[in-house]
Amino acid sequence: MHSTSLRRTALFDAHVALGAKMVEFGGFEMPLSYPSGTVKEHLSCRGDAVVFDVSHLGTVRVSGTEARVTLDLALCNDLTKIAPGRAQYTQLLNDDGGVLDDIIIWWVSTNVFDVMPNASNTERVLAAVGGDDVTAGRTVLAVQGPNARRRLLEIAPDAAGVGRFRVAPASVAGRAAVVAGTGYTGEDGIEIAVDNADASHVFAAILDAGVLPAGLGARDTLRLEAGLPLHGHELSETITPLEAGLGWVVGWDKAKFRGKDALLAQRASGLSRTLRGFSTSTRQPPRDGAEVLVDGATAGVVTSGNFSPVLGHGIALGLVSTSRPLEVGQRVQLNVRDRRLDAACVAVPFVKKKA
Amino acid sequence: MIVPDDLRYSTEHEWARPDGRKVRVGITDYAQDALGDVVFVDLPAVGKQIDAGSLLGEVESTKSVSEVYAPVSGTVRAVNDTLRDAPEILNADPYGQGWICELEVTDAAQVEGLLDASAYAKLTGS
Numbered sequence: 001m002h003s004t005s006l007r008r009t010a011l012f013d014a015h016v017a018l019g020a021k022m023v024e025f026g027g028f029e030m031p032l033s034y035p036s037g038t039v040k041e042h043l044s045c046r047g048d049a050v051v052f053d054v055s056h057l058g059t060v061r062v063s064g065t066e067a068r069v070t071l072d073l074a075l076c077n078d079l080t081k082i083a084p085g086r087a088q089y090t091q092l093l094n095d096d097g098g099v100l101d102d103i104i105i106w107w108v109s110t111n112v113f114d115v116m117p118n119a120s121n122t123e124r125v126l127a128a129v130g131g132d133d134v135t136a137g138r139t140v141l142a143v144q145g146p147n148a149r150r151r152l153l154e155i156a157p158d159a160a161g162v163g164r165f166r167v168a169p170a171s172v173a174g175r176a177a178v179v180a181g182t183g184y185t186g187e188d189g190i191e192i193a194v195d196n197a198d199a200s201h202v203f204a205a206i207l208d209a210g211v212l213p214a215g216l217g218a219r220d221t222l223r224l225e226a227g228l229p230l231h232g233h234e235l236s237e238t239i240t241p242l243e244a245g246l247g248w249v250v251g252w253d254k255a256k257f258r259g260k261d262a263l264l265a266q267r268a269s270g271l272s273r274t275l276r277g278f279s280t281s282t283r284q285p286p287r288d289g290a291e292v293l294v295d296g297a298t299a300g301v302v303t304s305g306n307f308s309p310v311l312g313h314g315i316a317l318g319l320v321s322t323s324r325p326l327e328v329g330q331r332v333q334l335n336v337r338d339r340r341l342d343a344a345c346v347a348v349p350f351v352k353k354k355a
Numbered sequence: 356m357i358v359p360d361d362l363r364y365s366t367e368h369e370w371a372r373p374d375g376r377k378v379r380v381g382i383t384d385y386a387q388d389a390l391g392d393v394v395f396v397d398l399p400a401v402g403k404q405i406d407a408g409s410l411l412g413e414v415e416s417t418k419s420v421s422e423v424y425a426p427v428s429g430t431v432r433a434v435n436d437t438l439r440d441a442p443e444i445l446n447a448d449p450y451g452q453g454w455i456c457e458l459e460v461t462d463a464a465q466v467e468g469l470l471d472a473s474a475y476a477k478l479t480g481s
Contacts (some may be wrong), residue, residue: 021391037392038417039443217391221417283395283442285415306417307394337420 009055010139010196011203018213026119028056031215038217042309045185045222046351049145050214051206054184054191055199058122059138060115062131067113074129074258075103076241078251084110087165087180091249092117092128093259097240097266101125102231106167106180106193114178114193116140118231128258139199143211144189144222146354151209152190159190173205184219186226186353221306224315227277227348233288233303234275234317242266243319245275273300273319276326277348278334280314280341283307291335292318299324302334308350314341315350356481357384359450363466364475365426369411370450373466378427381454382414382445385479390416393445396438399456403431407465412455414445427465429458 006029015022020031031053033041044050062071072079077090084107092100101121106114114134117125126133143152152160158170159179167180175198183189194202207213220230229235234244241249242263250263280286286305291298300320308315316334320326326345333340362370368386372379387393397413405411405425412423434456437444445453460466470478 032418033391037446039392039394217417283439284397285395285417287420307415309394309417 009053010199011053011055014200014203015053015213020213020215023216025216026056028119030056031213033215033217034213036212038215038221039309041212041214041218042221044212045145045187045214045218046310047146049143049148049151049211050218051203051211052142052144052214052219053139053203054142055135055139056119057140058117058119058125058133058135059140059193060117060122060126060129060131061134062113062115062129064111067111071105071113071115071129072251072254073256075105076250076257076259076263078254079105079107081251082107084108085167087167087182089249091235091241091246092125093241093257093263094237095259095262097242097259097262098237099231099235099239099241099244100128100237102229102235104182106178108167108178121231137196138193139196139202141192141194141203141206142183142189143192143206144183144185144187146187148187148189148211151211152206155205155209156192159192162190164188173202175202177202184228185222186228186349186351187222188353221309224304224306224317225308225310225349225351227317227350229317230304239319240266243271243273243275271322273321275303276300276318276320277346277350278302278316278318278332278343279311279346279350280316280334280343282313282341284314284336284339284341286314286316286334286336286341286343290316292320293333293335293340294324294326294330299326299332305334310351314343316343317348356388356479357450358472358476358479358481360472362450363426363469363471365424365469366478367424368479369423369426371426371466371469373463376459376463377432378429378458378460378466379454380411380426380456380458381449382421382423383475383479384449385481386421387446387449387453390414390421391418392416393442396442396445396455398434398436398438399431401431401434405429405431405458423455425458426469427458428461430461431456432459433457
């Protein structure tokens with residue numbers, strides 16, 4: 001880590017003007033919450049629509065006739081399963097099959113890919129796939145929630161119609177954008193990339209359309225309710241996608257990709273640990289690092305835990321040993337700062353998108 | 356930040372409202388704002404004896420845990436049970452309905468050792 005000053009997105013002043021509480025995240029100063037508060041922001045995303053500034057995510061643009069082949073060698077998912085104009089979730093693995101980063105790729109046009117790593121991992125992804133780091137020049141807004149499309153209809157009809165995991169050029173509030181039907185909340189939603197010069201205008205138009213701004217606090221509780229992994233918690237250099245229950249991300253049919261041999265070996269020998277969901281009966285938030293106890297014996301560790309605003313009690317994801325497989329419904333305890341919280345193993349996602 | 360004139364304050368961001376031998380205790384507006392939305396309050400047991408500066412309970416937001424310390428020594432005589440199911444009251448009304456507990460003080464003079472409103476306002480830059 002450098003001890004250089006924190007980076008700011010093009011919307012920093014707008015966030016401050018809205019009264020946001022700003023915190024360091026991935027080397028950026030980002031909104032943790034706005035005056036409405038994390039819980040209201042969370043519930044608005046489940047019931048209406050919110051907008052996140054996610055410009056701290058990196059964008060590495062990989063272009064050229066060899067771009068797809070390069071990406072398919074470096075990353076574990078299989079781009080031949082999709083096509084230009086689509087998006088894909090994928091991961092950068094190390095030789096041991098551990099996850100160096102998890103990534104969304106927007107296949108913008110035939111030979112142009114926008115590879116979007118987590119903020120703090122942008123440099124290692126850039127080193128692995130090449131291309132140009134264009135993070136500093138663009139702004140990415142995530143409009144999420146069951147009413148996201150309806151709210152965008154007036155100011156961005158093209159964006160409002162983009163399909164799930166589709167990528168398309170669109171005009172948003174009169175400005176050129178690339179939009180995708182992607183997000184990290186478990187809700188329907190649209191992500192919008194615009195030049196920094198257009199960021200304030202587009203952000204203001206989205207707010208004027210009745211969309212509530214939301215910060216990283218809500219982003220984290222939303223992704224947890226949806227059972228979505230966060231790098232550094234459910235995924236890390238020492239956790240493989242198979243252990244995290246993300247075998248579908250692995251392009252087994254590809255002849256070669258980094259980490260494949262290790263994953264093949266792990267698949268053959270069986271997993272020693274696996275990710276499970278837990279639900280508590282009280283409001284006390286389970287926290288990462290809490291032990292998972294089965295009949296008083298350590299069976300694993302919580303990787304993320306919090307209060308679920310929708311359910312009204314604690315929820316957690318944890319990596320547990322497969323030596324005594326945990327079934328849904330099984331009683332466990334989570335040892336949170338020396339207090340044992342009664343919990344049950346439950347199916348993930350904790351909160352499902354309304355049909 | 357609101358810092359009522361009629362309360363006393365600890366450097367750990369608790370407030371104390373003396374009333375004879377009883378002192379009502381809570382956390383300050385500054386503290387609730389720093390925490391963000393409170394989702395869980397761990398209340399002390401009624402009858403518990405506690406020394407000034409010892410752990411009285413915990414207040415948790417989605418983002419962090421904050422320990423609450425006893426501003427003065429005493430015995431817990433009442434707790435605010437409303438916070439068990441509606442901890443958000445602590446954000447909305449930290450000096451009123453968001454109180455945490457009442458202590459019967461061991462030594463009323465300890466209250467005089469706490470900060471007054473202007474000293475606390477200075478501490479927090481309010």
